[in-house]
Amino acid sequence: MNADQIAKPLTGQAIRPDHDRTPRDLPTGVTEAIYTYWHDTTALVVSYNPTTLKVNNFFLKTRHGLTSDYTSLLKLANVSQYDKRLSIEPMASVANPQLYTGVKLVPAQ
Numbered sequence: 001m002n003a004d005q006i007a008k009p010l011t012g013q014a015i016r017p018d019h020d021r022t023p024r025d026l027p028t029g030v031t032e033a034i035y036t037y038w039h040d041t042t043a044l045v046v047s048y049n050p051t052t053l054k055v056n057n058f059f060l061k062t063r064h065g066l067t068s069d070y071t072s073l074l075k076l077a078n079v080s081q082y083d084k085r086l087s088i089e090p091m092a093s094v095a096n097p098q099l100y101t102g103v104k105l106v107p108a109q
Helices: 004-010 071-076
Strands: 014-027 031-039 041-046 056-061 086-092 101-108
Touching: 056 071, 071 101
Parallel strands: none
Antiparallel strands: 014 031, 031 041, 041 056, 056 101, 086 101
8 A cells, every 4th residue: 555545444444644744865865744543542654755655664653652562553553473464663762762652664675
């Protein structure tokens, strides 16, 4: 799915979208813009190429900032830890590596 296909079913629900369509060139050579969708206390951040709408990655995080178990975020995304379609990268907190700021999901190429 591209960024617009992901966004379409979310916009009609009780989900508040934040759009940052200002493209950025990352050091890796990837160009990105960002959609962020908030539902209750959870955010889905979609990084995509604004020219092609191809998704670079997803990031799931909580408004609380930290969680001790990132698998709860995977359950919200309906993703298994063993899903071969995605590379799953738990993002540990710098201040406390036993807590997670969220989880990054990168689609397989």
